[in-house]
Amino acid sequence: MNSPIELIASPDAVVTDLRVNSGEEAIRALHQRLRAATPEVRDADQFMHDLLERAALSSVCIADDVALPHARTTAVGRIVLAVARTATPVLFDAEHPRVRLVFLIGTPKAAVSEYLQTVAALSRMLKNATTRAALLGAPTEAEFRAVLSRAQLR
Amino acid sequence: MNVVTDPAKLLLERMLRLLRWRVWVQEKLQPSEWQITLLWAGFAGFLGALSSLVFQALAEGAHQLLTGSNEGVVESMKQLPWWAVLALPAMGGLLAGIVLMLGKHLTKGQSSTDYMEAISIGSGHVPIRASLVKSTAALFSIGSGGSIGREGPMVQLAAVMASFIGRWRQFTPPQLRLMVACGAAAGIASAYNAPIAGSFFVAEIILGTIAMESLGPLAVSAVVAAMTVRVLTSEAQLYKVPEFRLSSPLEMPAYIALGVIAGILAPWFLRSLKRAEAIFIATKLPLVARMTLGGLIVGALAIQVPEVCGNGYSVVVTILKGQVLWTTLLLFVACKWLATASSFGSGAPGGVFTPSLFMGAGAGFLFGQAVHAIWPGGAVDPRAFALVGMGAFLSAVSHAPVMAVIMLFEMTLSYDIILPLMLCSVVAYYTAKGLEGRSLYSEVLKKKAAEVSSDASFGRGHVAELMKGKPPTLSRNAHFAEIARMFLATRVNNLYVTDEDERFLGAVSLHDIKPYLGEPELAELVIANDILREEFPRVGPESTLSEALGRFLNFEAERLPVVDPSGKLLGSLSKGDLLLALVEMRKKPLVV
Numbered sequence: 001m002n003s004p005i006e007l008i009a010s011p012d013a014v015v016t017d018l019r020v021n022s023g024e025e026a027i028r029a030l031h032q033r034l035r036a037a038t039p040e041v042r043d044a045d046q047f048m049h050d051l052l053e054r055a056a057l058s059s060v061c062i063a064d065d066v067a068l069p070h071a072r073t074t075a076v077g078r079i080v081l082a083v084a085r086t087a088t089p090v091l092f093d094a095e096h097p098r099v100r101l102v103f104l105i106g107t108p109k110a111a112v113s114e115y116l117q118t119v120a121a122l123s124r125m126l127k128n129a130t131t132r133a134a135l136l137g138a139p140t141e142a143e144f145r146a147v148l149s150r151a152q153l154r
Numbered sequence: 155m156n157v158v159t160d161p162a163k164l165l166l167e168r169m170l171r172l173l174r175w176r177v178w179v180q181e182k183l184q185p186s187e188w189q190i191t192l193l194w195a196g197f198a199g200f201l202g203a204l205s206s207l208v209f210q211a212l213a214e215g216a217h218q219l220l221t222g223s224n225e226g227v228v229e230s231m232k233q234l235p236w237w238a239v240l241a242l243p244a245m246g247g248l249l250a251g252i253v254l255m256l257g258k259h260l261t262k263g264q265s266s267t268d269y270m271e272a273i274s275i276g277s278g279h280v281p282i283r284a285s286l287v288k289s290t291a292a293l294f295s296i297g298s299g300g301s302i303g304r305e306g307p308m309v310q311l312a313a314v315m316a317s318f319i320g321r322w323r324q325f326t327p328p329q330l331r332l333m334v335a336c337g338a339a340a341g342i343a344s345a346y347n348a349p350i351a352g353s354f355f356v357a358e359i360i361l362g363t364i365a366m367e368s369l370g371p372l373a374v375s376a377v378v379a380a381m382t383v384r385v386l387t388s389e390a391q392l393y394k395v396p397e398f399r400l401s402s403p404l405e406m407p408a409y410i411a412l413g414v415i416a417g418i419l420a421p422w423f424l425r426s427l428k429r430a431e432a433i434f435i436a437t438k439l440p441l442v443a444r445m446t447l448g449g450l451i452v453g454a455l456a457i458q459v460p461e462v463c464g465n466g467y468s469v470v471v472t473i474l475k476g477q478v479l480w481t482t483l484l485l486f487v488a489c490k491w492l493a494t495a496s497s498f499g500s501g502a503p504g505g506v507f508t509p510s511l512f513m514g515a516g517a518g519f520l521f522g523q524a525v526h527a528i529w530p531g532g533a534v535d536p537r538a539f540a541l542v543g544m545g546a547f548l549s550a551v552s553h554a555p556v557m558a559v560i561m562l563f564e565m566t567l568s569y570d571i572i573l574p575l576m577l578c579s580v581v582a583y584y585t586a587k588g589l590e591g592r593s594l595y596s597e598v599l600k601k602k603a604a605e606v607s608s609d610a611s612f613g614r615g616h617v618a619e620l621m622k623g624k625p626p627t628l629s630r631n632a633h634f635a636e637i638a639r640m641f642l643a644t645r646v647n648n649l650y651v652t653d654e655d656e657r658f659l660g661a662v663s664l665h666d667i668k669p670y671l672g673e674p675e676l677a678e679l680v681i682a683n684d685i686l687r688e689e690f691p692r693v694g695p696e697s698t699l700s701e702a703l704g705r706f707l708n709f710e711a712e713r714l715p716v717v718d719p720s721g722k723l724l725g726s727l728s729k730g731d732l733l734l735a736l737v738e739m740r741k742k743p744l745v746v
Contacts (some may be wrong), residue, residue: 054683057631062679072684112666112685116676123675 004079004118008125009152013037013082016141023092023099027051027069028093030082030104040077047075047106053066061096065089066126070105082108085135085144100136101126126149166635167674173638174671177664187730188370189713191329195336195371198319200379202312202340206379207386209289209308216297220246222348227299227464231456239460240453243497246298247449250291250502251442257287267421278330280317285310288503295445295502296621299463300451301493305345306505308332312341312379326622328734332368335361339372340379347383349376351561358554365737398538399570406574408525408532412518412539413546413578417585419517425590427506430499441501448500448626448646461486462493465505466512470544473515476537480523485589489514512542518543541571542578549579550586558583617702618695620735621716621725628654630659630686632679637662650715650723651686658715658723692717695724702732 013033020026031051050071054060061067082104089098097143103122107115125131131151138144196694214224220242223230231239260283292307316337335356343352352370385661434444449632456464457462461469469486472478478486522539525532532537541562549558558579562571626644628651640649641664648661662682670676691705693717706729707716713726 057683058633058681060679062675068679071685109688112663112687113669116666116670116680116685119678119679120670120673123673123679127675 004114004121005152007079007081007118008121010145011041011081011083011148012013014136014145014148015082015084015086015142016144018084018102019087020090023067023069023090024056026067026084026086026090026099026102027055027104030069030084030102033084034080034082034104034106037082038050038080040080041075041106043075044076047071047073050075051104051106059093059095060129061099062123063126064096065098065100066103067092067096067099067101068103068105068119068122070107070115070119072107072109072112074109076106076108078108079111079118080139081118083144083148085138101132120154162635163674166638166677169635169638169642170671170674170677173642173709176642178670186515187338187728188367191332191371191730192374194323194333195375196321196335196378198312198316198336199340199343199375200382201315201319201385202375203344203379203382205311205315206308206341206344207383209293209311210304212295213296213304216293217299220294220298224365226468226731228460229469231299231460231463234667236457240450243299243449243452243456243463244446245499246294246296246300247445247502249298249346250294250300250444251445253287253291253294254445254501254503255440255442256551257284257291260287269479276628278317278320278325278327278332278334280310280314280334281312282318285314285607292503295449296464296498298449299456300449300502301454301464301466301490301497301509302461302502303465303508304507305342305465305507307503308345309341309505311337312344313337316375317338320603324622326620326728326731328620328731332371332734335368336371336375339376343376343379344383345378346561346565348561349373349559351564352376352379353561355552355554355557358557359552367734367737369515395537395541395566395568397570398535398541398568401534402531404531405533406577408522409574409578410581411525412521413544413581414585415521416514416517416543416546416578416590417550417582419513420547420582420586421590423491423510423513423547424551426495427498428496431501432499434499434501444500445502448496448502455489455493455496458490459485462489465508466490467508470512470515470540473519473540475520478519480520483516483520487513487520490516506551510547514544514547515540516543517547538571538574541566541568542574545575546578546582550582553583553587555579555647559705589678613736615699616695617693617697617699617716617727618724619729620699621695622729623656623725623733625650625715625723625726626683627656627723628662628664629653630681630683632682634667636682637682638671638677646713648690648711648713649682650726651682656716656723658692659713661690662686663690688743690715693727694718699732699736702727703736706732 007046013030017032018026018029030042031048035041041047048072054071055069062067086102087098089100091097092099102114105118128151131147134147135144138147217227218224221230221234223233234242289307289311295302296304313334316333317330320333324331338360339352339356342355343349353369353376356372357369434448439447452462473483490509490512494506498506517534519540521543522533522536526536538652545558545562549555550559552558556712559576562570562575626640626649628640628649630651630653637649647664650661651659653659662685666685691709693702693705695718713728716724716727718724
């Protein structure tokens with residue numbers, strides 16, 4: 001299994017101009033991408049169900065413009081990650097109406113510490129204003145990916 | 155990122171910092187539940203010593219009140235006119251009887267006050283009111299000169315204190331029993347200024363095991379108790395004795411013979427006490443009258459021989475100094491025997507431990523004198539025989555030779571005598587055991603044996619008996635802040651997560667979140683549901699102890715959740731309790 005750092009440096013799927021109108025649409029869209037990108041999503045319906053259930057339980061945003069929808073689920077074989085930058089700000093919940101960056105994570109049930117590592121690494125990365133600006137400003141998907149991998153390998 | 159000003163965030167950061175500290179301390183010091191138990195054992199020792207001192211002061215107060223003298227029991231009896239000597243113990247018996255009778259109404263329905271029973275067969279619950287009533291009654295029988303030991307009630311009170319602490323802290327039964335045992339050890343340690351003997355007495359006789367799981371707390375409790383007594387009073391050792399030594403190996407045969415004699419006399423002594431009790435009960439008199447009568451007999455004996463009064467301590471000192479003629483001593487021993495039988499038989503609350511020491515000292519000295527008269531080389535110093543006789547008699551009465559040897563050594567701090575003392579105590583033990591299967595404490599232990607065989611569920615042991623109810627729980631959407639707060643408040647390493655119907659979902663482990671305590675950003679995102687470990691092992695209430703042990707062996711945790719078949723969380727089981735219970739089960743009942 002990839003380490004969390006490697007995974008963020010090189011996510012399973014990346015979208016740089018996701019056009020959606022709500023948090024749920026964003027989750028569905030990224031779920032779709034992940035499913036296409038990796039066979040490790042073994043039960044797509046279950047995964048979707050777990051993602052939405054978790055989002056309903058409590059907010060998944062860690063900053064005004066960053067959301068981390070995630071689920072610990074039996075539906076994935078390893079940690080999977082899809083990243084999106086939305087074309088326009090998206091309403092995730094009442095307190096987070098202007099989300100631009102979405103990191104969708106799926107974790108196997110037992111991988112509690114890998115999950116925490118991933119989330120911690122993401123939040124550390126996004127704390128850095130330069131990285132954030134670079135992610136929001138990256139003109140192409142390749143550049144976007146390059147920012148991610150630079151941020152992790154630094 | 156930016157300066158945090160939100161008070162909720164500040165609070166969270168502070169909490170996380172505290173939690174980081176807690177984890178740090180935990181990793182450096184690793185305070186397990188054992189160490190916590192040791193702390194409480196020390197506290198029990200402290201309280202036990204205090205209660206012993208208070209009881210002693212009260213007993214002296216009662217004595218002063220009744221006799222108007224603040225000297226020792228024997229001394230003040232010598233100063234009183236004959237009619238007062240006759241009446242005083244009877245009055246003490248009357249008062250003690252009245253207290254017991256009135257107390258009966260207060261303590262209706264309370265279980266046995268015996269701390270030994272509480273430790274060895276009961277739940278560790280020593281009833282407070284009943285014990286206080288008994289101790290108050292003991293104050294009168296002791297203060298009035300009854301031939302009974304004051305140490306028994308002191309030990310009892312110390313055990314009550316410990317039981318009280320344990321119940322206040324909501325200890326589980328095995329822990330509570332251990333706590334009461336600690337109290338008893340503290341009581342003995344402070345009554346006789348003998349911390350080693352205190353811990354070994356309880357381990358050897360009552361717990362029946364010297365496994366470190368239980369001996370450790372006992373030792374801590376006894377040491378704290380002895381320290382407390384030494385700081386608050388100026389006592390060093392109980393009996394100041396001249397220097398004795400084994401003059402030549404030729405003395406050994408005489409010591410062996412003394413062991414045999416003590417081994418024969420001790421069961422007689424015990425049986426006579428029991429017989430006296432039976433005779434008193436057969437009179438069909440009410441308790442108050444019986445106790446008055448018992449006191450009257452002691453008083454009648456005391457007119458001629460005031461030495462029979464009290465626990466016999468001062469007379470033992472006289473014997474050990476060799477300041478008594480053998481003919482006089484013979485009279486003392488005979489009268490003391492009768493007096494102790496009267497006091498004990500009439501139901502006066504108090505102990506027979508110290509009277510046993512008296513009997514042993516008397517028998518030893520008389521025997522030493524006899525040998526000395528016939529063959530001076532065989533018993534050079536009869537006083538040494540008195541000392542060894544005490545140990546031998548104690549060993550034979552209690553069936554606890556190890557404790558007897560240590561106790562004698564601690565009470566006298568005379569190491570020179572240790573060789574004959576050990577030999578003689580062991581010989582006395584085997585002789586007594588061969589003659590009579592039961593000891594001073596066998597009634598309780600016999601009950602225990604019956605209990606163990608009749609109550610199969612306890613014998614086999616189930617998780618439900620050891621379970622501690624109402625563990626702190628989290629809901630699955632509890633935020634990081636709440637999780638951190640609860641970890642700080644509860645000192646556990648795993649918090650249980652339940653749903654609305656109290657069904658167990660899994661556990662959040664401090665170990666998992668430990669590396670992320672420095673990152674408050676995570677705190678906003680992570681909820682219990684994200685980090686709960688569903689595969690956390692659990693035990694059923696009906697699981698056997700060995701099954702539960704198996705779960706612990708495969709998993710590093712101090713506690714495991716107890717979950718019923720429907721998935722409901724009932725409580726938690728501590729590894730410490732489990733090990734303690736297994737130690738308890740391993741030991742066989744001493745009497746069959």
